[in-house]
Amino acid sequence: MYNNKPLGIFDSGVGGTSIWKEIHSLLPFENTIYLADSKNAPYGYKSVDEIISLSIKNTELLLEMGCKIIVVACNTATTNAISILRQKFNVPIIGIEPAIKPAALKTQSKNIGILATKGTLNSSLFMSTSGEVTNDISIIEVIGEGLVPLIEEGNIDSDETIMLLKKYLQPMLKANIDYLVLGCSHYPYLIPQLKKLLPENVSIIDSGEAIARQTKNILDLYNLASLSKEKPKLQFFTNSEINVLRKFLIDYSNKVTIKNLAF
Numbered sequence: 571m572y573n574n575k576p577l578g579i580f581d582s583g584v585g586g587t588s589i590w591k592e593i594h595s596l597l598p599f600e601n602t603i604y605l606a607d608s609k610n611a612p613y614g615y616k617s618v619d620e621i622i623s624l625s626i627k628n629t630e631l632l633l634e635m636g637c638k639i640i641v642v643a644c645n646t647a648t649t650n651a652i653s654i655l656r657q658k659f660n661v662p663i664i665g666i667e668p669a670i671k672p673a674a675l676k677t678q679s680k681n682i683g684i685l686a687t688k689g690t691l692n693s694s695l696f697m698s699t700s701g702e703v704t705n706d707i708s709i710i711e712v713i714g715e716g717l718v719p720l721i722e723e724g725n726i727d728s729d730e731t732i733m734l735l736k737k738y739l740q741p742m743l744k745a746n747i748d749y750l751v752l753g754c755s756h757y758p759y760l761i762p763q764l765k766k767l768l769p770e771n772v773s774i775i776d777s778g779e780a781i782a783r784q785t786k787n788i789l790d791l792y793n794l795a796s797l798s799k800e801k802p803k804l805q806f807f808t809n810s811e812i813n814v815l816r817k818f819l820i821d822y823s824n825k826v827t828i829k830n831l832a833f
């Protein structure tokens with residue numbers, strides 16, 4: 571019975587649906603509840619205290635809804651709040667961090683780029699992770715200012731988005747990167763645009779698949795995996811524009827429910 575409780579997933583908005591898709595693809599029978607806190611997006615420019623209190627609010631709501639584990643599908647919330655969430659709540663909490671280490675292991679040019687929010691790049695967790703990368707590798711960090719609001723508006727293909735991406739990639743290309751790490755769960759939605767702007771030798775890494783595998787491992791470890799083989803209940807809640815969230819879930823429209831909720 572306990573095992574069929576939902577997985578709780580939250581993000582500052584629609585971006586974490588990129589993570590939800592990976593989780594659902596690996597764990598298709600798990601019930602899920604996703605909270606899109608779009609009303610408070612972007613988290614990337616909030617203070618650490620604000621990010622922590624929003625993360626606590628989202629986690630409390632998911633636990634009230636009966637979730638068995640929490641996936642923080644937001645790099646900014648993970649890098650600023652996960653240790654507090656783990657201290658405060660007595661359920662497994664999985665977070666998402668920029669995939670700096672895999673990129674550092676693979677790079678040939680010894681230069682890797684990371685595009686993330688200000689909140690992630692300034693966090694002590696990110697600084698300690700990037701500090702562990704060996705000295706012979708340069709990490710070119712760029713804040714993706716303005717990208718999250720554009721994605722939240724559904725403006726993925728706009729001239730403004732392309733202009734910003736060009737600007738953010740410029741110092742990375744100048745530094746001869748061969749790996750681009752996407753350190754924000756919103757950014758996988760920009761991969762088609764990024765591919766058009768990047769030379770062929772630059773690979774893009776995001777953390778979606780890794781977090782889905784980690785979620786499966788944690789469910790197995792704690793004996794929390796669902797035993798059901800029935801159609802799962804896939805619930806999405808947003809505290810903002812429902813149509814934007816719907817657009818990001820268009821391929822799943824016959825499977826999911828999307829509702830407004832004041833939180």
Ligand code: DGL
Nearest residue numbers: 582612613614645646755
């Ligand atoms: N999806 C969040 C992340 O992964 C976006 C942060 C924001 O709202 O600024 O960092």
